[in-house]
Amino acid sequence: MLMRQPTGNLQFTYQPPFGATLQENGVQFSVFSRSATAMRLLLYNKVTDQEPADIIEFDRETDRWGDVWSLNVKGLEAGQLYHYQASGPWDPAKGQRFDSAARLIDPYAQALAGTFGRSTDGVVRPPKCVVVKDDFDWEDDRHLRRDLSESVIYEMHVRGFTKSRTAKIKCPGTYLGVIEKIPYLQSLGVTAVELMPVNEFPILDIYGNPPQRPNYWGYDPMAFFSPHRGYAFDKRPGAQVNEFKQMVKALHAAGIEVILDVVFNHTCEGNEQGPTLSFKGLENQVYYILSEGEHYTNYSGCGNTLNGNHPVVREMIFHCLRHWVHNYHVDGFRFDLASILSRDRGGNLVPNPPMVELIAEDPLLADTKIIAEAWDAAGAYQVGSFGNHRWAEWNGRYRDDVRGFWRGDGGTLGALATRLAGSSDLYEHAGRPPFCSINFITSHDGFTLNDLVSYKEKHNMANGEDNRDGDNHNISDNYGVEGPTRKKGVNTIRGRQIRNMLATLLLSQGVPMIVSGDEVRRTARGNNNAYCQDNDLSWFDWRMVDKNKDVLRFVQSLIHFRRQQPTVRRINFLTGQPVDGRLIRDVSWYADDGSPLDWGQHHLSMVAYIAAPSRAEDPAGLGRDLVMMFNSTGDDRTQQLPAVGRGMKWNLFLDTAADSPKDIYPDLNGPMPPSNRAVDMPCHSLKVFVSGKVSAKRRK
Secondary structure: OEEEOOOOOOOEEEOOOOEEEEEOOEEEEEEEOOOOOEEEEEEEOOOOOOOOOEEEEOOOOOOEEOOEEEEEEEOOOOOOEEEEEEEOOEEHHHOEEOOOOOOEOOOOOOOEEOOOEOOOOOOOEOOEEEOOOOOOOOOOOOOOOOOHHHOOEEEEOHHHHHOOHHHOOOOOOOHHHHHHOHHHHHHHOOOEEEEOOOEEOOOOOOOOOOOOOOOOOOOOOOEEEEEOHHHOOOOOOOHHHHHHHHHHHHHHHOOOEEEEEEOOOOOOOOOOOOOOOOOHHHHHHHHEOEEOOOEEOOOOOOOOOEOOOOHHHHHHHHHHHHHHHHHOOOOEEEEOOHHHHHEOOOOOEOOOOHHHHHHHHOHHHOOOEEEEOOEOOOOOEOOOOOOOOOEEEEOHHHHHHHHHHHHOOOOOHHHHHHHHOOOHHHHHHHOOOHHHEEEOOOOOOOOOHHHHOOOOOOOOHHHOOOOOOOOOOOOOOOOOOOOOOOOHHHHHHHHHHHHHHHHHHHHOOOEEEEEOOHHHOOOOOOOOOOOOOOOOOOOOOOOHHHHOHHHHHHHHHHHHHHHHOHHHOOOOOOOOOEOOOOOOEOEEEEOOOOOEOOHHHOOOEEEEEEOOOOOOOOOOOOOOOEEEEEEOOOOOEEEEOOHHHOOOOEEEEEEOOOOOOOOEOOOOOOOOOOOOOEEEEOOOEEEEEEEOOOOHHHHO
16 A cells, blocks of 8 residues: 655655554554464564563454454554564475474564574574664655666675775765765766665574674575665664665665665575574465475575465565565666576466566556566576566676677677677567666676686685585686786786776667676685675775776776767667668678678677667767777787768777777767778777767768
8 A cells, every 4th residue: 555654745655564564552463374373473672682571362263364364562663573473283295384483584574683592492583573663754755767778787785885994984884884985886977776685684593603604695585675784884673774765865866776686586494404484484385386395496596496476475575576666765676586486386487477577567666677687596597588578687698798709709709799789689579679688797696807807717715615606607717827917918908808898888789787896896806606705805995996097987988978878778779771861870790801791700800880879769969970899809900990981080989908098088089090991909909989970961
């Protein structure tokens, strides 16, 4: 139900039908359990309490409505701490795992407090649920509603972004710390931050001890509706709710959208060997996809699989998404291992899965961006075929093809051209536009961009898994030395390759996503799976902003160019046909000598001519023609500017082989090409020339 807030400023909140709801005379507690024979509410006075101060039994006759247990407790207020406790059948062979001693987290809890308590009696004491009052003053903040086609996404970790002492801020590692670094995000020019999981996940193990491998990334959900308490500066129960909203509000004021990485594919309860913390103890066979009753399917690779297409779980996911959109004003979601949402209750991949379709069609999510990681850990790979036009996708094919081309892998030229032009092979057949492709070369999972050009092999020994973890297929190279080196020649090539991939990413059709720190050459010292590294290996080192200011300037200039140039962010696919009656096709491809490119020759160099968009797509006439010259070989070459561009004024925009500041010309005033139109192309380099303004006459 939508409710108008009393401030009178046209803000709305969304009240899910379950959980703990504040009322005038107390709190209404509502929880789903079909098979429970008894339900209890455990109330606590303090976060550190080992035992509840009060236990209230639900009356099966008067406090149960269908499969919902609902009880009003008078006199309770915001900040009240609680758990549930449910009795019922213990019959794992039939999917039932009730434990009458277990303290259960409310699946709809809007905040958690504390950590797992130490246990001497074998009873797990999870963080306590908090009754939350939703009374934040948004001051007319609304979703920014930026078109996805105009987005530049910055994937970042809330804690890691500011936790390092090099950040030199008041609230390191917190939501408030992000606010302190908003000027940096603005200077970079990104339009959206994509936050790695911020919903609740465990900090300590279930016995209250620091885990051997701490959960840094947060892909282990414990309470879907709750902001992670570990990122709050104020440690009082529920403070994270207010601080998260402060962060969103401040980012919106700076023109930056907030996208959440959500994990509706598994929970932290694990498999049959794992603890009972919430879902297992309320209705195990509903919340999870089971195998032979007592076993859990593991399409997530994390021990269990959430039963996302069961009507009850599907409803919970919808309530959760609406909660984050309308109560926290988030602008979109990236769905981790989203192919699991395409599996039915038997785990089979199905066409037109109801969960995927309903997310796209939900009217209360119509203003949001929805992005799928269109694969899972059990072999499903749906890049190019996930959902309808509302769904964008992390384009894993883009990542692999761009990496392969710049590494110099044979047969990758055609693939690069396809990715550069928006991946029509993946999206056009279904009527989906180029901006359904979220282009990326690196993400949180894998090498940083610096490490991609510094290591041939992963170096994950610090994770304590004998280097068995992490992907072995990185499509990386070290260019002669594994890891850091003082060899000038090696460092020169690495610097070029970093610029080559950044320029390719930010000039491709589709939507670019940059990983936090890549713009200043952050390194994880060859670790490609730093999920448990809550330390300097993962944190943003703010000294790099000055140390690698040349790369930062390069990225800032590229982002500014992209945001100003509709030529590189088309809303329709390139066709190879003339634009607005011009003789020039919207895209054309040439060999080094200026002749039409023979795709069968398996070259690793080419010239691309991309014309300005039509007036219909670019009514302000801002678009410029571009010539992009690629040389991924180990040899210096000479390439010809295409004859089709004769008579136009050209200026060099970027040259990845040049030293800063001549590597990029933000004002588009770089040198003109040689009079003979023959351009020297050093090995492993990319040059881009930009035309003068394309006149209306040329467009007719």
